[in-house]
Amino acid sequence: xxxxxxxxxxxxxxxxxxxxxRCNYSSSVSVYLFxxxxxxxxxxxxxxxxxxxxxxVKGINGFEAEFNKSQTSFHLRKPSVxxxxxxxxxxxxxxxxxxxxxxxxxxxxxxxxxVHP
Amino acid sequence: xxxxxxxxxxxxxxxxxxxxxxCSPISGHxxxxxxxxxPGQGLQFLFEYxxxxxxxxxxxxxxFSGRQFSNSRSEMNVSTxxxxxxxxxxxxxxxxxENGYTFGSGTRLTVV
Numbered sequence: 001x002x003x004x005x006x007x008x009x010x011x012x013x014x015x016x017x018x019x020x021x022r023c024n025y026s027s028s029v030s031v032y033l034f035x036x037x038x039x040x041x042x043x044x045x046x047x048x049x050x051x052x053x054x055x056x057v058k059g060i061n062g063f064e065a066e067f068n069k070s071q072t073s074f075h076l077r078k079p080s081v082x083x084x085x086x087x088x089x090x091x092x093x094x095x096x097x098x099x100x101x102x103x104x105x106x107x108x109x110x111x112x113x114x115v116h117p
Numbered sequence: 118x119x120x121x122x123x124x125x126x127x128x129x130x131x132x133x134x135x136x137x138x139x140c141s142p143i144s145g146h147x148x149x150x151x152x153x154x155x156p157g158q159g160l161q162f163l164f165e166y167x168x169x170x171x172x173x174x175x176x177x178x179x180x181f182s183g184r185q186f187s188n189s190r191s192e193m194n195v196s197t198x199x200x201x202x203x204x205x206x207x208x209x210x211x212x213x214x215e216n217g218y219t220f221g222s223g224t225r226l227t228v229v
Contacts (some may be wrong), residue, residue, distance in 0.1 A: 034183030034217055043121075043207055043220040051216070090160065094214075102214025103150055103173045110159060 002093050006108035013081055014116050018032065021076040021111045023091030033074040034092040035065055045102070051072065051096070061085070071077040086115045119143065121221035129227045134165050135196040135215045138224045142189050142210030148172075149191040150218060151183060154205040163206075166191055167214070195226075 007022040025031065032051050036044040048059025055067040065076045074091060091108040120140040130136050142149050150173075151163040162175040166185035183193040189210075195202055205225050209218035 032215075032217070033181075036220070043123075043222040045207075046217055046219065049217045090158075102146055102211070103167065104162050104175070105150070105152075105160075105209075105218065106162070107152075107160040 002095070002106045003030075003070045004091050004093055004106055004108035005029045006089075006111050007090055008111050008116070009109065010112045012116060013085055016080050018054065018079050019077065019085075019113065020083050021089050021091075021113065023074045023076065023108060025072050025074065025091070025093045027072075027093060027095070030096050031093045032052060032096045032102075033065075034094075035063070035074070035076050036107075038088045038090065038110075040087075045077070047089075050114065081113070081115045083115050083117060085113060088112050096098060121208055123206075123208050123221035123224050125224060126222065127225045129229060130198050132198055132200060132228055133164060134159055134198050136198060136226060137192055137194045138206055138208075138226070140191045140193075140208030140210075140221060142191070142208075143219055146210035146212055146219075147189055148198075148211045148214045148218075149185055149189065150209045150211075151191070151193050152207045152209070153177075154207060154223070157202075160207075160213045163193065165214070201226050202226065 003026045017048045034049045035047040050067045059066045088110045106111045148167045150165040165173040180196045185191045205223045207223045209220045211218045
């Protein structure tokens with residue numbers, strides 16, 4: 001079984017400031033990790049993913065995340081945010097053991113990022 | 118290339134009715150997953166289909182069912198609708214699941 005905890009339900013920040021959205025996970029098996037963003041009245045857009053290899057993952061729109069296996073964390077960061085980054089962000093995990101482990105994503109409860117001018 | 122297409126975008130149904138939602142995955146994608154999103158429960162996994170076979174199932178009652186066709190298009194059906202079924206239903210597709218999923222814009226179902 002897997003679970004995901006996003007430690008902040010809301011994060012307010014000023015434009016051009018850095019931001020970190022925190023995500024911790026629990027799993028009895030090895031995992032793949034994802035961050036998705038959701039704008040109002042839309043579906044989810046994949047920001048970045050960790051499948052294997054380098055623990056620092058770069059994604060779209062200037063976002064990056066670092067996989068820390070010992071702390072079971074996958075925090076999302078951006079050095080300078082824009083008004084357009086205002087949205088809800090979801091951390092998700094899936095198993096990586098092949099076949100049936102891939103198809104089920106377990107999501108965190110989401111973090112609403114609000115960027116103020 | 119075209120993304121994941123869900124139809125309809127919005128739907129209003131009466132309690133007790135049934136509803137069918139449709140999902141066309143990205144061309145070549147064989148895995149299709151469905152999720153329910155509500156303000157209270159967040160994003161919850163419903164089921165996943167791969168090459169017309171249900172490969173994973175979430176913890177939803179039997180009123181929720183799905184299927185996948187030979188062209189990878191998928192449908193989900195909810196019978197005997199309840200007020201609590203009001204939600205955004207999201208479909209996602211992947212080549213085989215190992216590289217992450219691309220989501221559609223969702224179908225907003227309102228049960229009255």
